[in-house]
Amino acid sequence: MTDLKKKDETAADHGKCMLNRRQFLMYSGTTAAAVSTISVSLFPGEAKAKARVVGYPRKKIGQLSKLADNKPLDFNYPDDGPNSQCMLVKMAGAKAGGGIGPKRDVVAFSYLCTHQGGFLNGKYQAVGEHRVLGQCPLHLSTYDLTRHGIIVSGQAYQSIPQVLLELDGDDIYAVGIMGLLFGRNENLIES
């Protein structure tokens, strides 16, 4: 990752838990990489979080007008390498954390279960007002897509990574990932 050219930008405070800008917020972790830190109020009414702004590729993955309700669209992100399979879905009006579009119901997530890499293709489900990804065919983990991919029930070591989206007119761009993709030691790898 240190060899990658990173572009630091200022991230705006959206005032809501809706991460939908091109530059997406990564939180300071174990890395020693020198990047600028800024304070953002991500969670209303809660403490300010120190955030690190990291450049991810900006990639067009679809058009809002072409998305049918509850029909996932597959794409690769942040590259076409291993473990980059993701899905984009319009969740029929179910408002979601990180959702874009007028109803904030368009979200994107990794397809790889963060337990042991089970492939979740075909496992998107709309049940009543709930929108989940799962059960994973390997060990039955299920994730809540309205809540940043948090585990509903299961064995995963973290939420399913959420792809951050940006809407530019009708075009939908993937601009970042929240959480580490299964199988990678860092999301951005040299190609």
Add this chain to the structure above:
Amino acid sequence: MATKYYLPEDKTPLPPKGADVLTTCCDYCIVACGYKVYRWPIGTADGGPQAADNAFGVDFPSGPLQAWVAPTQYNVVMHKGKPHNVIVIPDKDAKVVNIAGDSSIRGGCIAQKCYNPDKPTNDRLMSPMIRINGTLQPVSWDMALDVAADLIKHTIKKHGANAYGMKQYSYQFVENTYACSKFSKGSIDTANWTMHDTPANVTSTPGFRDAGFDNFGPAYKDWGDADTLMICGTDPYETKTMIFNQFIKPAIDSGMKTIWLNVRETAGIAYAKSKGNALFIQLDPGTDTPVLGAIARVIMEKGWEDSEWIKNWVNDKWGSNSGFGQGTRNTPWQWRTTWGKFQTKGFEDYKKWVISQKDTDPAVAAKIANIPVEQIYQAAEWLAKPKADGSRVKASLGIEKGFYWSNNTGNTNAVSSLATICGAGGRPGQVVGRFGGHQRGGTGGGGYSRNKSAQKRPGRRRQALDCDRYFYSGNTRFAHVVGTTWIQAMCGSAGLNAKFEELVTMNPNQVRSFDKQEIIDTLKKRMDSGGTVVLDQDIYLRDPIGSKFADIVLPAATWGEEDFVRANGERRLRLYSKFYDAPGDSKPDWWIIGQLGQRMGFDGYDWKDSNEVCEESSRFSRGNRKAYHMIKVAAHKEGKTLHEKLREYGTEGIQGPTFYNYKTGELLGSVRLHNTECPPEKMEKEGRTQGANMVNKKMTHFNSQTGKVNIQKHPWSLFSDYWEWMKPKDTELWHTNGRINEVWQSGFDDVDRRAYIAQRWPENWTEIHPDDAKSRGIESGDQIILYSDRVPNFKQTIKGVHGSDFNFADLLKNGWIELDKAAVTAVAIVTPHVKKGTMYSYFINTSQPSNVLQGRVPDQISGNYNYKMGVARVKKIGESKYKNEFRSMSFAPRNIV
């Protein structure tokens, strides 16, 4: 409520080639998956993504089921005073338990358990403390220990050994449990002793005990080797994850039928149902006994019982009476089995009894349990109807707390008898047992003096002391609490909390001085005036036992901070390696007890290290299910220590009881107990019978006098008066509680200190059926209050005179039951996966303890709590923030397949 931030990260370091690798196991649930710790110093290079550059020898990005490190599996710890990176991941080389490195969410994130001042674990206890002027203040070890020992000496001398009470974990490594029980039960010899999950020192499963079944006889593999598996009161996917993932799920996929008795439909049950070979009996709380009785009745009326098995392995009249000719019959299993309420003259007598009972009529049982009657017939068919070719169905039956903490004696008797007529119990794939809760780390350092208990049933039937009732009665002057919250973990816990306030906080004798002798004198006055002094050993300051009530707090070192030994639910013994420095001045519990013992003037407390404690304890394990004595014998033959020898076995360990072949020098394990297919000659041939080896009856037979199974009655009437009284009235609903997959035997770390889990479950929650919620105007995410003005509380230590004195109806009539008020708040989860008419809460959020609503009326036969039994009314008091935000909790049902 404190809410920890879970901040997803997008990279983790990989361990370099040459990183230290140590083996351990998960610290949490019974299954005890094998883990590897990779450790390398901060400031040295991390591993690289190429296989040649990392300790896993795997190319990254890695593929499904390959090694991978999630950010939650990484931490920074101090090792020999220097900061080190550690990665703790399931052992990808594991050949047993979590084969090929599978894991649960709990163990999977166990690296976050380690003390790290930058993380939510930064509130570990670091120093001994004494409460002075109302504040816990750090003091030296010498001062804290001198004060504690002086007070214990005083209370024993002045008020008797029973005035000293110890409430300790049952499970937390053999070195620690041995030291604690040697001190309290051995040296002090108090009857005021019990474990973290029961008010009295009693068996968790009286029916198993009396039938002759060990709780943990089966091998994990057995649970997937049946044709039909009946699972009572648990979903192993949630609370025995690896047993489910590795053994039960593959078996379901290949056609094994499952029968579930549960009030909730969670992920494992939903998955099994989706495969079309599951029967989900969603009964009302506490009604398992009539349901199992009815299933047994159908089987016997159809003649589907396993006659051959019954002929060979079930006691007849003479067998049932065997061994009882002369004795006093005053041990619990003796008086229970000869009381007349349970004992039978063999199978025919049992059959006659079952058919004579009203509640075993399938229609009646179905009505009590509020289930379709067809399910009873279906279950009977699946368990016992011979196959087309006339051969028998292989049936296994497993139980856990939802079942045995509902009607402790009745349910465990009923399942034992049902298992027995199905031929389950002592053959591969035909087993009966507990799935388990905590790991098995208990080694007794002293016998329990039941005859010193102040509590008894009529006749000579002395019972283990109900320590809560004894405390309520004001008899416990010195309360020594080791590794448990005590209060919230008990039923009707609001009353217990109030009693602690009265005896500890409100007593006028409070420490106002820094002088050691003045502190001792003040606290002696408190004990002499009828009050209680509290000593608490733990890793965190628990509320309220530590934060509000403890006069002395001693900081404990734990998993990863010392070498320890423990067994899992198939008796598999492993060494849990120390891999980092214990924080601050914290010390392992065996050391603390050793220091107290020496100050008390007791012999045999001058242990140098944990191996020395383990080696001393080993002989007390002989004959137990996890007997590890022969590991020591083998080790000493090879010039090693017990710990060194067990370390060689890595995450595979060895299954107890262990044996040593003196000729070949080979250490032998035991796959399962009650192995009726293993003839005694085979045991001898394998070298399991010579020298210090101890062949216990349970190896090849059952734990009864004759070695055969006692088939026992399970009268509903011993419980039905309580159940009928408790049944919801007016707007009440059943209120039961239990665990959740994400927090299971890990609450002491998870709820407050692991951000990912704390985000999922930030506070107490209650599941309520949509119909029940709608009529009360409750939606998911609403803040609700559950309340009751009839929490039954039996608080006094009494002696029984008449046979029915301990029946609930008699206790009520004689004025022994107080009806208390209690309330607890929660976040509502409206979900169809819980049964209509029943609410289900998390069992022990320490800030919102749902046990306040559960009836404090111990099972009259066994003395256990029936934790699952309670009722409450519920109303909305507002909206929680989780209703409209997106980062915490989820209200999606757990049964989406």
